[in-house]
Amino acid sequence: MGRARSVLVAVVTAAAAGCLSIPDDPTTVHDLRVLGIATDPAELMAPVCPTISGGGIAIPQEDLATYTASVTLTALLVDPNGGGRPISYELFACSSLGDRTCEKESETVLVTSGQTTAGVFTYTFRPGTILLPNGTPLLAQVLENDTVYHGLGGIRVPLVLHVGAQGEEIFAQKIMLYSCQFFADQRANVAPALPGLQLNGEPWPADPGVLPLSGRGPFRTLPDDLTPLEETYVVPSIPDQEGTVSRIDLVESWKLSWYTDYGTFSSSTTGGTDAAGRESRHNNEWRLPATPEERDVTYWVVVRDGRGGLSWSTWRAHYTP
């Protein structure tokens, strides 16, 4: 009965939030932002999966080569009003998912640092070979810190990109996933890629194409059908009281995040399947400011598959009122 009342309170709170004018729309990019970080590959899966009695995995010592493979980290840094200013960066790897800024020095390693500018930042390294200051392998420490799942969800290594420019500072965390083939038909994740986008029902060519737009709209966007691209995958369950781990078959439900450097989108995120089992559609609408002006407009759509895979696409338009 108490939980039903909690639902009522949540509904009323959500309704109240909808009535308030919250400043700074998340879909409008007007300062330094990290819109996405992708790792390639999205997941490193070892073919062998040593398990621990009681429910958990151990690092497959027989196949460390999989875990020590190279990973390319790519970040989308956007700074539309920065005028090309230099952006400092530091890339950390640490051992606890809850440590969003890699504060715990004893379990943090600075991977690289330097300066860059807005755009796509890329760095290739081997996270699986990182040793903490005390000599403990990073992956081993991450697995030891996973007191809840003991690696059944994979060894989730937090990578934190710290960027800054003229007082603006961002810590952006991206999980690099190291897993093993618990079930024979498990496959490593393939990063998602948006097949295409439509504007008012017509195909919208991606960057470097520039689409001329004019008038008051509406400017309705919709991605091409994503259903054929959403992978099915299998994960192990949490052990039951007898210690048995069973298989759980899931289907990806991609989520899209929408951004622009002029105007707003009606929804900041579309997609995903909620607790009610309903998959969200991806209808969206680009809205102009109250007094629009002629200018170039950039749009970004970041797609996430919910398994660590991430990518983005860019579109451009030239708007005339």
Add this chain to the structure above:
Amino acid sequence: MHRLPSLALIALLLPTAALSYEGAVHREEVDGGVHVPVLTKPPALVHFEAAVYPEEAQREGLAGDVTLAVTIAADGKVADAVVTGPAGHGFDEAAVAAVKQFTFTPAEVDGAPAPIQIEYVYHFTLEVPDAGSAPPPPPPQATLKGRLVARGSRKRVIAGSVRCGNAADAPEAVSDEEGLFALQLTPGPCAITATANGFEPYRTSEALEPGETREVVYYLVPKAIGFETVVRGEREKKEVVRRTVERQEMERIPGTFGDPLRVIQNFPGVARAPAISGALIVRGASPDETNIFMDGVEIPILYHLGGGPSVVNEEFLDHVDFYPGGFGARYGRAIGGAVDVATRKGASDTWHGAAKIDFLDSSFFLEAPVLPGVSVAAAARRSYVDVLIPLVQPDNSITAVPRYWDYQVRVDWGSSRKPVAGQPMSSFYLMAFGSDDILKVLATGGFRNRDINLDVHTLFHRVKGDWTYRSGGFSSVFAPFLGYDLGEASFGISKLKADQYSIGFREDASLEVQPWLTARAGADVMFEHLVGTAELPLLSGVQYAGFPGAEPAAPTQSLQRSPNTFDGALYLEADFKLGQLTLTPGVRSSYARVYGHDLWATEPRFWARWQPFKRFAIKGSAGLYSQPPESTDMDAEPFGTPTLHHEWAFQTSVGVEQKITDVINVDLTGFFNRRYDRVVAPGLTTDDENGLSHTDRFGNLGLGRAYGLEVLLKHELTKEFFGWLAYTLSRTEQRRVGARDYRLGTFDQTHILTAVGSYRLPHGWEIGARFRYVTGRPYAHLDHTYDVVSMDTTGFSCRRQPADSSRFPDFNQLDVRLDRSWLFDNFTLSVYADVQNVYNAQNIETYFNDYRCREEVPVPGIPVLPVLGVKGTF
């Protein structure tokens, strides 16, 4: 000219603020095994002494009325007469001298003679006698019969006087318990005067023919519309704090949306709940740590939809007892406070009822005697905001449709029988009551990416019996009950449902062993069978290690649980009256079996009361209180933690009571409560036999403490006014086992000041106001220096200042209520306006922040909010 004095007798009864009977004069009242005295027979004048008319007044041709408070001893003689409404000119002294020589038949309380105090008006009037000796009046040859009825409520007016003319020896009749009178008088014109205490005199003229018998009904207008109190004696107070509110007070509190039970939120010790929430936060305890009872039976909710009107019709209420802590051993399963809502039985004189309409709902109430000694009362309410909302809702928007209804039915028998000294007495009642809430939220179609289809439904039903038995110094109340509760929610493909069937009984017995020793004992037993079903997708984080930010399409599962809960308690208390000191040790011992696990609890409690003076008392209490865990929290892993045990609280308090006048009293209470073994999440982290660490879902790891001072200055309900000033100074803290420091509780509010008052004006008007000032609860503001974002979830982490670093701004609000009543012969019509936040204070209820946790936006509370209502009673 010779002027003779005359008088009219207005006999009225009762100590302090009592004004009239409700229906039958007798009503069994047993509170927790403690009998409450009831007036069973009013005094009647048997010897009238004529006063000597003051010479000065006679010389000047003056008349006058003298009002006196007359104390009648148990033998019917006048023990004291004090002038309360003087007339001067010597009338006062003459009236006192005469009244002190009156003789009455003694008043009876519980069937035995007892002292009583009445209000008596002695009228001095002058009349010119005929010259010469007046001939004796002719023998009465006509009969005027009838009934005296209160205008507007149709209640029978008891002990009212009906006279023909103003002569000293004018024929007079007094109305009986049914309001009936029969007056023998001389045929011809007759100036009729009907008078009764608390009513305006009624004057008319009748002209009867010889031998005629005429039947009439005289509607007397109450001096004060609306207020009437019930005869009841002072209940002995064992608890340090028991706040009792009568129905008449509850109905008039401003700012309560016309809902009487919200009055509890105006007492000291109760923190202000956010917005219009009905949550009871008592001495820092969370709302689920305070139990709510209706006639001793636990009910799951007090307000519809969590913050709407209460689940009981106001006409059904008799009174509400609120215990902020330190409650007696008959109550258990709570480590906070207790609220016991007492209903009343139906009228035994005639049909009465009420109907009420406001912008939220409509309700009706009916009561009547159906057979000799059997009365029935019934009430129901239904909201209609669910019908109105769709009419004004724009298309394509989210529709939230709340709907609620409730009902109560009660049948009493045996309670109107007059007690006979030495004979055992039994009374019975059967009551059924329930409540039903539905909230639907619907939003489909259009450009919407996700359809919203949310359905939440909660209800409860109870059937309760009550057998009250009294014999000499022994009394017993046996109350069995049956119950059914339902909670269900559906959203999309997910469905949750819980059916709970309950059965139980309560027995409360009291025995006066010696004048200095009263023992109470009882049992409180219940059994609950819960059937919980759920259809929902596999739970990420609980059943599998979902990736952060993932919302995959997961298989649907069906879950079912059927935990049984048995909880039986026995209790024992004894009052030792040692002169001015009363000591009450008590103990409550319980056994519970939850999800197959046995839980035992023994709770010793102690109260002491020292009353060195009639109007002053010092009191204290200390004791242990326990609360079993929710059965669903004891589910097998990963959903619950089977090894949970009772939560505990050690509660202490000390206070003083001072009766300043008969109607004004002040109560100061200091309290200290320590709560431990509270159920919190997550639970303990331990290593299993394989060396893997494991964290329980829940654990008895919570600690809390609350301490402070409560002050209540109260003016009891009288004819024109009632009100109180409540102030609480308190601190609530909590921590987890292993944590170093306590931090402030979520609803810690250092200062809570509430002033409430209601005043009756002439011509049916009544005005009331409530002012509240509450210091803010703790809040940690954003402390943004950089963005922290997760690329996998897209969520930003908010960094905040230390937990206890700041508070919400102070809250202040004035609510005003205005009532106007019109009295008609057979019904009363009332209209009220209850305006909350009269001066539109901009109180902040919470903050929302932007997506990057850089800025906070305050969310204001309710603006000026008027509620209008119309009510008819008959």
